[in-house]
Amino acid sequence: MNPVTAPWVRTRLRAAPGAAVALAVLVALTACLAAAFPRALDRYTDAGLRQAVEHAPVDESSILVTAGPDLDGGVAHTEESVRPGHLTELYESALDTVGRPLVVDAKRSSYGVRTTETLPSPETWLPRPDGLPAQMLLAAPNALADHTRLRSGRLPEVPGKEATVSTTEVQAAVTEETARTLHIEVGSVIHLPGRQDLTVHVTGIVAPEDPDSPYWSVDSLLRTPSLRRTPGPMGASNPTYWVGGLLLAPEAAPALLSVAPTVRYWHLTPDPDALHSRDLGPLASAVASLESGPGLEELHARISPLTDVTTGLDAAFTTYGELRGDIGPLIVVAASGAGTVAAVVLLMAGGLAADRRRAELALLRARGASVRGLAGRLLAETAVVAVPAGALGYGVALLALPGARPLPALWAAVAVTAVACLALPLRAAAHRAVRVHDGRRDAASARASRRRTVAELTVVVLALGAVETLRRHGATNGAGDLVALAPVLVGVIAALVLVRLYPLPLRGLARPARRLRGAVGPLALARAGRSSASAVLPLLALLTAFTVAAFGGSVLSGVADARDRAALVSVGADGRVEAETALPAGLPGRIGKAPGVREVTEVGLDYRARTNDGRQSLPLAAVDPGEYAALAGRTDLGAFPAGELRRPGGAEGGSEDAVLPALASPTVAERFGGDTFQLRLADGSVATLRIVLVRDRTPAVYGDEFLVVDRAGLAPGAVRPNVLLLTGGDLDAGALHRAADDAGTVQLRSEKRGTYVDSPLQSGAEHIYTAAVAAGAGYAALALLLSLASTAPERAALLARLRTMGLTRAQGRRLLVLESLPQALPAALGGVLTGWAAVRLLSPGIDLTTIAVSATTSPAGRAELSADPWSLAVPAVAVLVLAVGVAALQAWWSGRRAAVAELRAGDAR
Template sequence: MRIPLLARTHLGAVAVLFVLTLSACLLVAGLPRAMQSSFDQALHEALRTAPAEQADLTVTVASMSKEEDLNERGQFESRDQRWRRLLPPALRPLVVPTGTGDSHMSAKTVVTPLQGSGGTMFMNLGWLSDADRRVDWVQGRPPGKPSTTRFEGETIPLIEVGLVESALPAMDLRLGQVKVLGESHYVAVRLVGAFRAKNPNERYWSHNSDILSVTRILPPGKLEFEKHITTVMSDDGLAVLSGDGRNLSYNWVLPIAPDKADALATSDLNTAVSEFERVIGLQASGSFSPYRVMTALPKLLTDFLAAQSTAQTVMYLVLGGLLLVAAGVIVLAVQLLAGRLDHTLALTRARGGSLRQVAGTGAALTALAVVPAGLVGYALSWFVPGPVLPVVHIGPLLVMAAAVGFAAAGLAFAHRVPLDERREDVATARPSARRLTLEVLVVVLALAGAYLLRTRGLAASAGFDPFLLVVPIALTLAAAVVILRCYPYPLRLLVRLAARRPGAVPFLGLTRAARARSASVLPVLILLPALGVSVFAAVISDGLVSTQRLASWQQVGAPVKITSRIEIPADVIDRVRKVAGVEQVVLAQTGRVQVGYGAERAEAIAVNLAEWRRLLGGAPIDVPTGSGAFVSPDLKGRGTYEIGWQSRLKLPESGVITSVPGFYSQGKFIVMPLDQLVRPAVNTLLIRGNPAVDELRRMVPLGTVESQTLALAAIQDDPLTSTVRTTLMVVTVALAAYALVAVILSLVVGAADRARALSFLRTLGLSDRQAQRLTVLEIMPMILLTALAGLLLGLGLPEALGPGVDLSSYAGDLPVGDYSLDLVTPTALATGLAVVAVLGAYAHTAISRRRSLGAVLRVGDLT
């Protein structure tokens, strides 16, 4: 046959098939790339925002004697090159080259006491390989060569050092001073300069925070803080810096370039880090001090894999449903094209055409539409950023092959016998026992799978659990089986009722609906997953949004919260009250208190609960009501509590609470009235309103300002969270569009048969209005039942999947389980389908009215 001529004759059906195939191929090739690209961005962000000392690789070794000392820069550099050569291939591209980024080497002592400080001040010795690039000397001069001095009758090294400018007043030091360090192996230092970091916010200083600021430590059982600072010396100082008699370590920092990490290779990176640690440990042969790799990169990668696995779970479900629906719509379009060819191919078969010729004609015409569309969709997918996965190449090929194969197989089956007339609208074939058994088995297995998924949880092995994909598919098939098997029975009851009424239209319309042809199975199999997955996506998205809001409130405990390490003065509180946007300020005091008269301690907050509750008006969190002490479960059942906090307090137990929003969620804690304190030392402010956070930070410089709005933004702006929400939204819209297309195609597929039936009835006096009502009554029952089943399936999937859909990683670590029945989106989808079906029915009758009765009645007549 002349395929181009057939294509021009049936240009409308070919064009529909072309558009649907193009969109499906674009989805199957583009969505995986976009999804994987989002995973890469999320991994980059996770590594970029983590402290450098956690993400980077640091090789460290302790020097315990003079034989293990490194006395010059060249010894550090040679080892740095050795460590880089030992990097496994998977890690090598991620580590930045020597001398770039935050790559550096260092030597540091720890817990080096300052003579005459009574054990409260420690001045550690340090060397940075790139200090000249990192700091600006603002006082004195950079350190120079070491010398010697006398102390207690002995000659000891005198090392020139500098320290951060802010440490001078904090440690009560002055430039030019000579200080002796150590308890037995003494060394003297001369303070010759003070510096400031050129960029104190760069990740480099995460490795060297001990150099940039004074560390205050409160030892157990003591009341006075210890102060620690690390100084900086020149390269020449390495010659006299020894681990003999002090805690000295050498460090080589190999920074990770976050933007070069690949989410697909995360597991390989974990293995590579373990291998690197093993190899580095073997380099200490013959030494008392082993080399070690200090890094939290495996934990960061493991946490990312857990979050990614959850995202993949949701996206595999919704994207898998989307692609299945897209494939179903393509099959429906192929069926439309095959119906247009039915008369031509039947004549060909009757005139001696072979079955191969008939099937080949349909396959060739289908290929003429789907192959160019598939290639265009595949080409457009390359504009989507992201790595090229195997499915990018394989997916479009499968779509094209499935369309062509279905066309060939369907036409071969339909025309296997020449002039094989069938009247499926007259009687319904009784299903065989084998088919009934298979259908019952599908339903039972689907319910059993959902039960097992809820009870057993996810598979213990890493990666995606296929059970999560099998159960939704089984539930969808089970729902489709139930609908297709059961929907004729209530319709037949309605037919009997309609038969008793004088009008013929309800009887005829419901009769045709009850005797629907087997071709109606395909629209059901398309609409059901389309509605089910779109409702599921909408429910999951709504649950995620509400839980994210709840998590932000639980993190902060108020619209704005200010916490300070010290008491906030009354005049500062008054100024805070006058800040623009502040509507209410609730005072609170937090601290650690003594419970009873023993060693038991608990966290406590003293606050006016009534005022706090008014401040939270409309928030998804609440605080207890009443007076007395509200305690955590670990403290319950003691009746009256003796509390030591500034003074002795005696409070009755008023209730047990599991958490205090914004403050405590575990451990031992107590909530008590603020007026029970003799003199409240307010160190926390709870604020209602929308004040400028920067203004509050300026007014309380020693306080930490938290905002519920900023906390919510931080949760929602996470790359993986944004990806999940965007994917759910896109899939919901796409599935709604496919569902509408499926309704339209189902109308068009049966248009010829329906027009023929209406034409017969018009010869018997059927009016145009009656024809419209009859068409609506014929198509609406199946659409309404499928919409209802899809709605129930989508609402039930979150509960059926249970632990398989754990979105807590994207909701502030709160479990997303409150899937409230928000019927706005499902109702909109169902209404849209009904409206499209009704409009299609009216359009169909309008088109049929313009046709000649003789032309319509001769369509398909072969005798």
């Protein structure tokens, strides 16, 4: 290419500053969204792992290393093994044994010596509920001053700074709760007889700095006393006694050796900030090494051959891994769909720029410019705009979502920038052959090349294989990365098929349209047939966005429905008030007047109803058949005809000879069949039943075993109402609690529904899906606008020419609207069909149970994916409205401008 007097890039940017700014905004926004996805995913997954560990019981969310005192080296050696200095050395050795990426939080960890048995105290001033003496647990934890606030007195010390096995008097502190419950004061003396009697002087009362920290929660007796019951027969009224904890100075640990069996402990708490979901495998390996691997062997060598390690971290990691494994593929589906639409829009932006400069590029090739040189200059021109914009988007993502890995976000932003930079230069390859005129490229007359046909068939085969793999193996059973692209590939197939089928109706309607009266209809159809044949990218963007919106909307709708259904099955209605005994007579009336309550259904629930032999117990619900049948029908929980459950006309309430019809669960019906059987109720009365109805569920009882009978057929007062099932759209929890007045527990369906979202991974997946659907819809709208903008100058010039020939403004608006419909209608209808087909095809392999209720099983059964009508209809309507609106707006705007200006603009093209 010949040298030029002015730099190419500067000249081109000055010639089209608006296009450069638009490209920069598009690249910056896309790079920001692309970089934000992996960072948001990191934050959600890490938060989910930390919550899984923190919400586990303290004894399961940490590592407890225990070992008895060293007994094989004499008394002095045994005493030395429990002194603070030696325990600290072993604690540091234990920290060195823990393998990365598992990191121990030293501030939340603890170690020390404690007795393994509680010791009874003969002090009569300690509370004795049933005459049994209170018992004490002795512990000498490290750093007591760092984890407590002194309320009165002073912290315990050791006279002479050293205790031995012969020490018979020690000092101790107690927590405020222990002091209040056991009536302990500063100066109290507690005698503890054991293998050697020990006298404990209470010198201080302390308050834990963080009562819920692992330091205090490993053995809760050190913080809170416990009222225990002596062992005895089940259900017997066994006597109770108090057990509390005494906190000794660390230097007093040797004094415990001669009192009771003792154990050295090192409680290692993981640092939550060091837990990352990406390290789940190495974290599990580090825990396994400590439990039964090289780590345990190292502890045996450093501490004692009898060292024991217990932890529940492996179970927490496994549970979280299963949740992540179930949710992860669904997130990939959303990300791949939104990413495909964004990539298509970037390619369309480059294609639009290439079409706008087609004449310029053809002229440069005719004057001797090489394809390589032309592509290189176009690349430099685009990179000057796209690279800073991509860097800006990446920086915004870093600032908006801190605390995640920067490298995956960087690669995502680089990928977006690369696509934006290469889109225009790659289109320069279309000018490999030097041409002056390209000829017409009408959709109705274009023929696809063999290469394009082969490429399309390859994509179709891949998509069909991905869909079939997903249907057979499911999205959560390791079916491969291709499966995650199945919804996108379905959209690709639809776009390719629609582009192939689009010319057929145009050819079929072209000849009949000539016979129509008026010029607007035939002209609009002719214009639609002469539109560009290269409509694959806009259709691909629209149909992929439709598929993602339908799939994502169906996922969100399915998750919400699954949670609602699970909450409804668990509660039985919109609200539930239940008591162990009969409810007060006026309570149903008060509850019925609470805000939002429309219906109140009374149920007498007897959980202790037994067969005559006493071997089997069954929950029995005594109801009013009419009211209960209406409730079952409203909730769709085992609807049944009320007449079949009513007591026979001659049966009197309480008669053992009268056979009452019963509704039963399948397991109960299989057990008793169609024969009559008797149940002995909690009040001693007997009811004779025959199962006439079988339902999987019923509102009053949640479970696989239940019986429902007419309350009027039982003895008066046999099963008095103790459950109220409430129907209402917006129940007020506070008002219901006040109306119940502690007469029974109140459960709301809305509150129960909230308990199913207990992991940031669940909420994060929903947020990502919502963002993916919104981003896909936005980029699809942008793709449609870009497609319309590419032909806007040509349409404006056409209207100007037609106005000089007498076309009115109204006719011009109708022309542009009718011209846009042959493209918008197939896209909308094809999008609806594609979205519906994608959901129907992929639903057998998608299980939403885990993401819905954070468990592999749900009270309402498997949560399946089903098409959401709103997710199908809204995008289709939006495309039609947008296409028609843009056409009408352009016709209105063109009518306000002078025809000469429009003609010059069209001629310049």
